[in-house]
Amino acid sequence: MWLAEAGFFTRVLGYTCTVGVTSELLKYIAIRYTIFPSRIRTRLDGLAYSVAASVGYAAVLNLHLVFDPDPTVTADAQRIAINFISQVGFGLIMGFFLGELALHDRPALFLGAGLALGALANGLYIAFRAIAAGSGFSVSNLNGLILVVFFVLGVALAVNFLIRTFDARDAALQGERQMIS
Amino acid sequence: MSIRTLDERQLGLRRSQVVNSLVILLVAAGLMGIGVLMRSSTLAATQELVQDEAGIRAQIPVNWLVDTDDPRFVLQAQDPSAVPFKTTLRVAILPVGEGASPRNVVEFLILQRAALSAFRVLSIESITLNEQSALEMNYAYVEEEPNPFLSALPVVVQGRDVVVIRGQQAIVATFLEERSRFIANEFLFDNFLTTLEY
Numbered sequence: 001m002w003l004a005e006a007g008f009f010t011r012v013l014g015y016t017c018t019v020g021v022t023s024e025l026l027k028y029i030a031i032r033y034t035i036f037p038s039r040i041r042t043r044l045d046g047l048a049y050s051v052a053a054s055v056g057y058a059a060v061l062n063l064h065l066v067f068d069p070d071p072t073v074t075a076d077a078q079r080i081a082i083n084f085i086s087q088v089g090f091g092l093i094m095g096f097f098l099g100e101l102a103l104h105d106r107p108a109l110f111l112g113a114g115l116a117l118g119a120l121a122n123g124l125y126i127a128f129r130a131i132a133a134g135s136g137f138s139v140s141n142l143n144g145l146i147l148v149v150f151f152v153l154g155v156a157l158a159v160n161f162l163i164r165t166f167d168a169r170d171a172a173l174q175g176e177r178q179m180i181s
Numbered sequence: 182m183s184i185r186t187l188d189e190r191q192l193g194l195r196r197s198q199v200v201n202s203l204v205i206l207l208v209a210a211g212l213m214g215i216g217v218l219m220r221s222s223t224l225a226a227t228q229e230l231v232q233d234e235a236g237i238r239a240q241i242p243v244n245w246l247v248d249t250d251d252p253r254f255v256l257q258a259q260d261p262s263a264v265p266f267k268t269t270l271r272v273a274i275l276p277v278g279e280g281a282s283p284r285n286v287v288e289f290l291i292l293q294r295a296a297l298s299a300f301r302v303l304s305i306e307s308i309t310l311n312e313q314s315a316l317e318m319n320y321a322y323v324e325e326e327p328n329p330f331l332s333a334l335p336v337v338v339q340g341r342d343v344v345v346i347r348g349q350q351a352i353v354a355t356f357l358e359e360r361s362r363f364i365a366n367e368f369l370f371d372n373f374l375t376t377l378e379y
Binding site: 002003004005006010013014016017018021022025028032036037101102105106107108109110111112113114115116119 | 194195196197198200201202204205207208209212213215216219220223224244262
């Protein structure tokens, strides 16, 4: 509400530092204090647990829509789907960083960077959603769903690329070690 | 290699994981701190409003709509994003006779505002404004949408007038807000009065 009249970059920064960081931190805490690091054996494990944590977070986020005393079924269903897809999508970022840290030693700021990136993805999405709403696209219909699907698809492709690259690098290093021994 | 990894896992977190676990909390606290600072600076951001003809100067929240053309008041600022009632800060100047007190002006205001729907005076208290004695009146009324085709529900508005005498003029500073948000936004009027020069 307080960012409604702010410029685009202020809005991105505002949403990143409030909604974004809170949601990603909660997902991180759910994983860090339950299964991390013993249950993460591959990078995809990090993603899988992160998706589970994100589903839980999205479920809580959607509770107020479910218990709305005056529901609009179609709009609420779309809103629930949007919350679900966006949270699961942005959770992939934290999942990748957690998976990587569980398997390898990383610099001190590694997880912090993951949190900041996940929060930034949240902030960017919310700011773009506001632009879409202001430019005639309605966030409560199919266009809102299309926007979030494309956004999350972008995040998923980026994470997929990183995992493939890191896996390939690990395989190459393993091969080098075997050659040396 | 696999045996060493198992041992490490039995021991708990590796050093880099512990360090990262602490650093991420610092990063989160830092980002949240930036968010809180941004929020408070956005909400508290003000712009100066000057009405030279009336000799009134005050700070109002940025991006509020300003009206200085209405003959009923010297200046008025409204929050355009507030729903269902636009939060209003207003200053009016009334001519008064010599020896008039804030109490006389308040009584006049009560008569004037009696035309409002369901107008009720809630309290009248003596206060001090800029080291000068003033009178504060709290009241409520029902604001109705004049256009019947909009089918809008009536809104209960709570108001506060602060009256102070300046020579042969009475300065009336007014705050109007939807009843449920009155207390939460009271600080806007407090800030407005603090910066009000007359």
